[in-house]
Amino acid sequence: MRRFSIPYRRRVCALVLVAFAAAGCEQAQREEPTTATPEVATTPDPRPAPSTEPDKPALPGGLATGSLNDFETAAASDARMRKLVASGQPVRVALLAPLSGRAGTVGQMMLKAAQMAVFDQGADRLMLMPKDTESTPLGARTAAEAAVAEGAHIILGPLFGDHVPLVRDIAARNSIKVLAFSNDASKASDGALILGLTPETEIRRIVGFAARNGYSRFGALLPDSDYGRVVAENLREAAIDAGAAAERIYFYPAGAQASDDRLLNAARSFADYDARAAALERERARLRSRGDDISKQALRRLENLDTFGDPPFDAVLIAEPRSRLQTMAPLLAYYDIDPETVRYLGMSSWYGDGLETEPTLIGAWFPHPDPKLINAFSDRYRSEYGETPLDIAALAYGAVAMTADLVRTAQPGQNPFSADRLHNPDGFRAYLGAFRIGPDNTTDRQLSILRVTENGPTVIDEAPENFDLLIN
Numbered sequence: 001m002r003r004f005s006i007p008y009r010r011r012v013c014a015l016v017l018v019a020f021a022a023a024g025c026e027q028a029q030r031e032e033p034t035t036a037t038p039e040v041a042t043t044p045d046p047r048p049a050p051s052t053e054p055d056k057p058a059l060p061g062g063l064a065t066g067s068l069n070d071f072e073t074a075a076a077s078d079a080r081m082r083k084l085v086a087s088g089q090p091v092r093v094a095l096l097a098p099l100s101g102r103a104g105t106v107g108q109m110m111l112k113a114a115q116m117a118v119f120d121q122g123a124d125r126l127m128l129m130p131k132d133t134e135s136t137p138l139g140a141r142t143a144a145e146a147a148v149a150e151g152a153h154i155i156l157g158p159l160f161g162d163h164v165p166l167v168r169d170i171a172a173r174n175s176i177k178v179l180a181f182s183n184d185a186s187k188a189s190d191g192a193l194i195l196g197l198t199p200e201t202e203i204r205r206i207v208g209f210a211a212r213n214g215y216s217r218f219g220a221l222l223p224d225s226d227y228g229r230v231v232a233e234n235l236r237e238a239a240i241d242a243g244a245a246a247e248r249i250y251f252y253p254a255g256a257q258a259s260d261d262r263l264l265n266a267a268r269s270f271a272d273y274d275a276r277a278a279a280l281e282r283e284r285a286r287l288r289s290r291g292d293d294i295s296k297q298a299l300r301r302l303e304n305l306d307t308f309g310d311p312p313f314d315a316v317l318i319a320e321p322r323s324r325l326q327t328m329a330p331l332l333a334y335y336d337i338d339p340e341t342v343r344y345l346g347m348s349s350w351y352g353d354g355l356e357t358e359p360t361l362i363g364a365w366f367p368h369p370d371p372k373l374i375n376a377f378s379d380r381y382r383s384e385y386g387e388t389p390l391d392i393a394a395l396a397y398g399a400v401a402m403t404a405d406l407v408r409t410a411q412p413g414q415n416p417f418s419a420d421r422l423h424n425p426d427g428f429r430a431y432l433g434a435f436r437i438g439p440d441n442t443t444d445r446q447l448s449i450l451r452v453t454e455n456g457p458t459v460i461d462e463a464p465e466n467f468d469l470l471i472n
Helices: 022-030 074-087 104-120 137-149 161-172 197-211 226-239 261-268 273-290 291-301 320-335 370-383 393-410
Strands: 092-097 126-132 153-156 178-179 217-224 245-253 316-318 343-345 365-368 428-430 431-438 443-445 450-453 455-461
Touching: 092 104, 092 137, 092 393, 104 370, 104 393, 126 137, 126 393, 137 161, 153 393, 161 178, 197 226, 197 316, 197 343, 197 443, 217 261, 226 245, 245 261, 245 365, 261 320, 261 370, 273 291, 273 393, 273 428, 316 431, 343 365, 365 455, 370 393, 393 428
Parallel strands: 092 126, 092 153, 153 178, 217 245, 217 316, 316 343
Antiparallel strands: 365 450, 428 431, 431 443, 450 455
C-alpha cells in the first residue's frame, strides 16, 4: 500500500475548478446545512513531495469505482480516458449527493468534505460537478443524466443503495465509472463499486477477533429486516471461517420498543430463560432433598438467582445503532444474559458518546475505523466549516482524494480509472483507514476493535495499516 505525500491546502480558489450547475447553486443558497490521515495512491509518484504547512494535520485520500459499457464501448471509453490524461485537460468528477430533501444535511456535509479534498490534494485538474439527488430515486436519475450530459468522466455517488442501480444504468451507456457511497453489498456490480462499510466487513472483523480470544459460540438477536437478515447470513459465514459456530439467531420486529410483547418474547426465548429458570428450580429441589451442610450452603448461593446454567452461546451480537442500545442491552441482561459471562458484541454504529452510561455494555467489544483518523478528519472539517461532520463525510473526502491521485499518477496514455488501478490489491489508506476494492466490487476495510469502558470506548486492537497480513 502506498500513501501519497500530504499536499498543502491551497488558498487560491482560482487554482481549483469547481463547477456548480445553476440549479445546484440556487439550491445551495436556499438551504444552508444545519448539522459525518493519510492520502491514497496506487503507484509511486516520481515528482518531489510538495511542502506542507506545519499547523495542518496529516491528510488522507480515498477511493474510486468501476463500470460497464453500453452505448459507448469499453474500448472507446478506455481510449477516451487515455487521450484525456495525455491532453492535460480537466477531469470532470460528478458528485451525486442528496443536497436537499430528507438527507439534505448529510449531503451538504459530503459536498463540503469533497470540496475540502479538492483543495487539500492540490487537484488542479479536477472539475468537481455537484449534482443534487434530492434524496429521491427520481432525483438520482435526473442527477445522473445531467452528469452524463455535462461530460462527467467519473461519478461519485449516490448515497442510497436503492439509487445505485438507477445511476449505474445511466452511467453504463457511456462506460462511466461509478463509485457509490452506499454500504449495500447487494447493489455492487462491475458498473458500480460500493465504498461504504459493509456489515460483512464489520462482522468478519469482530467475530474473528472474538474467536481468537476464546469465544466459539455466537448468538444474535436481530431486527426482522433486510439488514437483520444480511447480518445473520454474514454472522453464520464469519463464524464458520473463524472455526466457531453461530449457535442461536432470533429475530424481533424492527424498531420494537421495550414494552412490545413481541420483542420481550423474542428476548426471553433467545436467552432460553424459561428452560434455565426451570433448571434452577430443579437444582434447588435437589439440594433441599440432600439436606447436608454443603448442600445448604450451595442452596444459599442460589437464593438471588433467576436461572441456572449459561445460555447456549458465549458471545452475543447486538446489531443496533447506539440510539437503540438502551432498549436492547438492558433487556438481554434482564433475561439473564450476564455480561460477566457472555461477551456483548456490537457494530460500528455503536460509536459515539454515552455508551458507558449503560452498565450492561461495560466490557463490550465492537469494530470501528481508527478513532484517531476519524478525530483528525473531524478536527480538519470543523476548522474549515465550524461544525462537526458525520463519518459519512469522510467517504466523500476519500473518494475525491483518490480520484485526484489516480489522475495525477496516471502515466501518459494510461487510463486513470482502469480496473487494475481501482482494484489495487495493496489497497489505499484514507481517513477511514486502510481499504481496498475486492473482486466482489465491495470495499474491504481494516478496522480497530474498541472496548466499552467506564470512561468511554477504548481501542484494544489497532486497525492494521495495510493488507500485508491476513488479519480479520
